[in-house]
Amino acid sequence: MIDTILICAAVVAVELVTTALPVAAACIIERAARPRWEAQRAACPAAGFGAPAPAPQVGKLHQQGARKSQQDCFSVSPEEVIPSYGLLTVVADGMGGLADGDKVSQAAVSAMMNSFYTTPGKPEELLLTLLARANDAVDRLLGPEGYGKSGSTLVAGLAREGKFYNLSVGDSRVCLYRDGALYQLSREHVFRHELELRAVNGESDFRTAYTHPKSGGLTSYLGMGKLKYVDMPAAPVEIRGGDKFLLMTDGVFNALPQEELTACLEGTAEECARRLDEAIRAKNYSNQDNYTAVILAY
Template structure:
């Protein structure tokens, strides 16, 4: 098990700064012989990969994918083009180990990176498979990524409820992964940078054992990323620990004019809305 430790970085912005804190932890769980998860938390890219495949094939797939993405982060040129080139190279790495991999060997890859190339900074999530990115904002938790899984397709088609999905026999079957075929591209979601946002990036070893409400509970209980990640892991293990568990927690605090401007804009919007309500009630 990798011991968690909170890391920090201050990112200068044109109108202030973004103060980041993050922590990462991984564990093989209580029922697995090995940990086929891999992770990296190296600014500006934060990634979780959950390998699949017999023997050590899954471990090779997840480690190769993370290593290729680590090289992208080290160069500081993180974007869809460089990410997809890295993933294509990872597919080649996986295929170059025929003695330990097969057609079913692959890995999920899920994460978030900070994009500073535009006029305003943005977060961008990426996802292949059923590992997840959650966003904590304004006291609530939302899943940003969409699972690439048989169960999610059934839910989207209205043939299965989220409650029924929890114990579905095809719960572990994913429909997209890095490794089994060429040309697999991530889904991307772009998000504005808001003061106080927190991200949880995790493999399904966490979400098998902990509900979204449980994840929210530990975020509300702990401001420190290390304490939040540590308690989530402990709860997952206590609830069965049926799979490898990997968690990254990121805190983001925006300071300066950007944060003040966002607050002022919200206040102005509320005032305009109130004004609109008053005028509508007094109009003839």
């Protein structure tokens, strides 16, 4: 279902940062109706937030699958700094099969986390600044001749003052599990979206878009030099009790159909991680990709 919605979104606004979700869309409408919320938020102190957000349970799933190396990488900021900085989660998927994919994802995650504690700014700006740090680190690692030869996706979630902000480059995903349903908060940067747009514009057809051998190729990723796309929703999600946020690499959501993935998300964060692991192992794919998920349960 989500897939269908995303395809529709591509038709409308491939160039836009899209939050093509019923719930998220509702959030946007709610926010739009509230005047001057930007100003209210701007009035908040730069650090040391008044209302301490409860720390979520954190579930971690990080497995190599059937691959020869682990090219996924992730990090979650410590609980004790939540009152000062919020909670930052970063998940990166080094480019499978390409040399140094593990180093690239590690460089990206390290740079993002290392800068988190020393970078000012409102949440959206902060996430984008940290992404710039991550991309700088990858650039330095690869050197100009290394562009386009290895790379990494990156998804990041920042929970601060009861709101969840997220950012994505590449094809990893950020999802919200609420009231038994899974909503995708991020949009992948894959060639299929551009093929769909070509079909809409009459330059190609949808069959090509859905059968093109490179339709899953990444059109934006760390390691390409200048990033082409960054996905960030127009407004954050208001965190409610019972919400679970899921940041994951494609090794998770490619292995599990949406319904099966969703079915793993009841219970504590640790239970979710364990169930996801069991479900993926049960598939027993001979070339199961690295799979990583961080679950934040409120």
